[in-house]
Amino acid sequence: MGLGRGQSPLLMALVPLLTCLQTGMSLEHISYVPQLSSATLGGRLTQSTFTLEQPRGQFSHPSISDSDAIWLVVAHSNATQKFTAPQKVEDTPVPADFPQGGYYLTLRASRALYPGGQPSNQLWVLRVGNDTRCSPRTRGCNHPLPGPGPYRVKFLVMSDRGPMAETEWSSETRLQQAEVLQAAPGPHTAGTVVIIAILSVLLAILLAALLTLLIFTWYDTCGSTPISGPGELVFMRKYDTHHMSRPSAVGAS
Incomplete structure (x- = not known):
């Protein structure tokens, strides 16, 4: 901005101050890209969650204090360009704003939870979308993700004065999808x-x-005509055979 000879010395003195304020409004860039956890970890990707490596030792800059909040920004992949860091904690978008706004803040932490120099044999991860008990209208709720994505995330540092620093956006993450039974070939x-x-x-x-x-079995057993009915008389004739007759009496001598 150029200054003419007729401009006051007060305005000339304010120019450096305005320049300083404009410079201070830009966020400090942290050259860190959030990464998914190891592929061997069980539950790394599900239908509503994914697991990140913790950004340990990434917030040691002197401008960041232990009281500053470190948020995880979760966004639809096509909404990263329109992301605007909130100026106050009260303005942080919640999961209920996700369908319309395209992003929200969750997993609030401090840099004391992300120290560097920890042993490599320990597992330090962040599971995004893992809280089914909180309301999606609650600030900082880690609500299950609503669909397969793709999603991108980054970390945002905020103080009482507003946003202070941010990392780079991660690469796209797609969640697992339920398998649909396919019809057999024609x-x-x-x-x-x-x-x-x-x-x-x-x-x-x-x-x-x-x-x-x-x-047939029922008819043969129950439906046939009996030989003699209950009221019939049966007459039997006596037959004497010759060989069954008593012998004739022998005369006395």
Whole structure:
């Protein structure tokens, strides 16, 4: 901005101050890219969560104090360009704003939770979307993610005066999707229909034969005419055979 000879010395003195204020409004850049956890970790990606490596030792800059809040910004991949850091904690978007705004802040922490120099054999991760108990309208709620994504994340440092520093955006992360049962190919499906039809016909024939057998058995047992009824008289004739007759009496001598 150029100054003419007629401008006051007060305005000339304010120029450096305005320049300083404009410079202070820009966020400090932290050259760190959030990364997914190791591929061998169980539950690294699910249908509503994903797991990040903790950004340990990334917030040791002197301008960041232990009382500053470190937020994780979760955004749809196509909403990163329109992200605007909130100026106050009260203005931080919540998960309920995600469908319309395209991003929200969660997993508030401090740099004391992300120290450097820890042993490498310990597992330090952040599971995004892992809290099913909090309300999506609660500030900082780590609510399950609403869909497969893709998502991108970054860390944002905020003090009482507003945003202080930010990391780079991560690469795209896509969640797992439920597998949909696919219909079998056409020829195989036609063959299956023919087999089912044949089996149905055979089953119908078997049932008909069984029903016929049951009817025939019932008719033979309960429906036949008896030889003699209850009121009939049965006459029997006595037959004497010759060989069963008593021998004739022998005369006395």
